[in-house]
Amino acid sequence: MLTKMSTNASAEAIRALEEALGPAVVLSGADIPERNLQDWSTLGPVRPLAVVRPSDAQGVATAMRIASRHGIAVVPQGGLTGLAGGSRPIEGAIALSLERLVGIEEIDAAAATVTVKAGTTLEAIQRAADDAGFFFALDLGARGSCAIGGNIGTNAGGNRVIRYGMTRDMVLGLEVVLPDGTLMTSLNKMIKNNAGFDLKQLFIGSEGTLGIVTRAVLRLHPKPNCVMAAVCGLGSYDKVLSFLGSTRRWLGPTLSAFEVMWPDYWQVATQRVPNIRRPVSGEHAFYVLVEGMGTHEDEKARFDALLENQMEAGIIEDAAVAQSLSDVKAFWGARDAAAEFRQVLGPHSSFDIGLPVADMDIYAGACRARLARELPGCESYFYGHIADGNMHIIACVPGAAQQPYEAIDDIVYDLVRSHGGTISAEHGIGLKKKKFLPYTRSPAELELMRSIKAALDPRGLLNPGKVV
Structure with a gap:
């Protein structure tokens, strides 16, 4: 269990991080950039104890070992484009940013793979694949700023799931730092590899609660003509x-x-x-x-x-x-x-739900009516990938002094539950959707998730309070 750290213990941990990684890597106090205080969710900013920005996997492992030794929580951060609060800092915790772990390490034409560092943007990977005569199929609106480590951590879906699948279907190998600082390297390039448990699947979609992805081997496809x-x-x-x-x-x-x-x-x-x-x-x-x-x-x-x-x-x-x-x-x-609706609508709630395809318009009609009835002035907008069962919703009360975020959430997710859908099709659970997870997952499933978390992170140091 996490306990609140004393000021002396926190200062000692920061000194240890600075000695091991260098003072330029560890930002604290007024030096913490504003961008590291929150993600794209509607949750407010939180100032972490420090922001640590290692430049390689060994640096991530060192930071995690020091944090573990001092009992300090760590919140991994990538491009900070998440909408569920998964990379939002926690007070008294270290925000471990992967923004300096960038670069394409290798494109293997024979294996049709690309090996990348976790902080590399999705768009950079798309361009590198294209330059090499290949196609990297993952694509979403935040391509220019989202990091591949975050895409992997949330098992991002995007625009072409109907043909190429989710991020999970494009990952062949991973390098991951575990909660105790162990660096597990499994940069497999083979599509067929049944040598024991497929360990990478533990980390894909786990939103940084089980390990921190530092490198990945990704599958490429032929470039469309x-x-x-x-x-x-x-x-x-x-x-x-x-x-x-x-x-x-x-x-x-x-x-x-x-x-x-x-x-x-x-x-x-x-x-x-x-x-x-x-x-x-x-x-x-x-x-x-x-x-x-x-x-x-x-x-x-x-x-x-x-x-x-x-x-x-x-x-x-x-x-x-x-x-x-x-x-x-x-x-x-x-x-x-x-992505531009915030500029024209102002603050709003964004949703990423999954439903049976045949029920989507029925759901949209019921949701629109209930939001307008229970929250006077509330407007809602519906769109999405649909063919793969994924609908997005934007909802707000234009001009309201304060948006009724919680009330909107309650309505949207209650209807998802009654239609047998999922509260998250591709964006993850993070902190924002955690209380609604039982709408989608059974008690047995939730207990198994907690058991896996406890097995890998018994002290609850890695992204605590998120998902389960």
């Missing part, structure tokens, strides 16, 4: 489901994304967020961004034939088809505009 995309307007959710079924049958493994936007979201994204192009005219009940990635140019003909067939069948009311990669990027701009 053609990318097809269209934004379509549809008249009902039944037609969205019909279009999804047809898209799967027509495109098969080339289908890489199927994003659905409700009109409330579409209006803000295309009319209020600056520099977002509105691809289709008129008003529609739903807007679908469908994308395919192929290795042969003739796959474009199949994509066009799909759209023509669905237009003739009355499923699609209107469509804009990308004629260039710049068009594809512009189409995704409308879908990624959620």
Whole structure:
């Protein structure tokens, strides 16, 4: 169990860290950067005891050993783009930032892998893979600032899960610092490796509560030779489901994304967020961004034939088809505009839920109505990956002196529970969703999670209070 550290013990720990790692690596007091006080969640800032910024895995291990020896908690931090409070500091704890553990160590063309340090941004990995003639499939709106260690820690999903899977499906090997400071290196490059327990799975999605990822071996894919995309307007959710079924049958493994936007979201994204192009005219009940990635140019003909067939069948009311990669990027701009909603809506709550695909519009209608009824003036916006069962929600009371965050959470997650969904599809639990975890997980599952945590971190020093 954690106990509050005395001032002398804290000062002694900081001195030990400075002696082992150098004073420039350890920031305390007024030297702690503001960015390290919080993540992108709605939880307020917290000033940690110190921010430690090692430049290599050995430095991370040394910091963890010293913290363990002094009984001080450690909160790992990457790009600080999390929305659930997983990397938010704890008072009296050390924030261990991986911002200096950056770089592409190797691209193995024969194995189709890339070995990276945990603080490397997702976009940097995407670019390195592209320069080497490969494709790294993980993609999300925060690509320019999120760190791969955080992506691994939360098992990030993103835009192309329907084809390539979650982050878990792209990780072959890990190097991890355990709560006692042990450095476990298992930088496997083989897709097939059944030599005992698959230990990396313990750390993927554990949000830094079981270990700190310092390096990773990631799986690469062939670079697509053609990318097809269209934004379509549809008249009902039944037609969205019909279009999804047809898209799967027509495109098969080339289908890489199927994003659905409700009109409330579409209006803000295309009319209020600056520099977002509105691809289709008129008003529609739903807007679908469908994308395919192929290795042969003739796959474009199949994509066009799909759209023509669905237009003739009355499923699609209107469509804009990308004629260039710049068009594809512009189409995704409308879908990624959620990152700019804070600028036009002000403070708001963001949600990342999972539901049976057939129930999503029913849920959206019930959620929108209940939020407006119980919280007068509350507005809500719905969008998401949908084809993989993932819906995102943004909700707020515009102009309110203080947003009713807790009341919004209660409504959204109560309805998730009644629909048999999950409170987190890809963003993790962190601190913000912890009290709602029993809505999604059974008592037996929760107890097993606690047992694993206790086995690896018996003193509860690593990211305490998060997840379980």
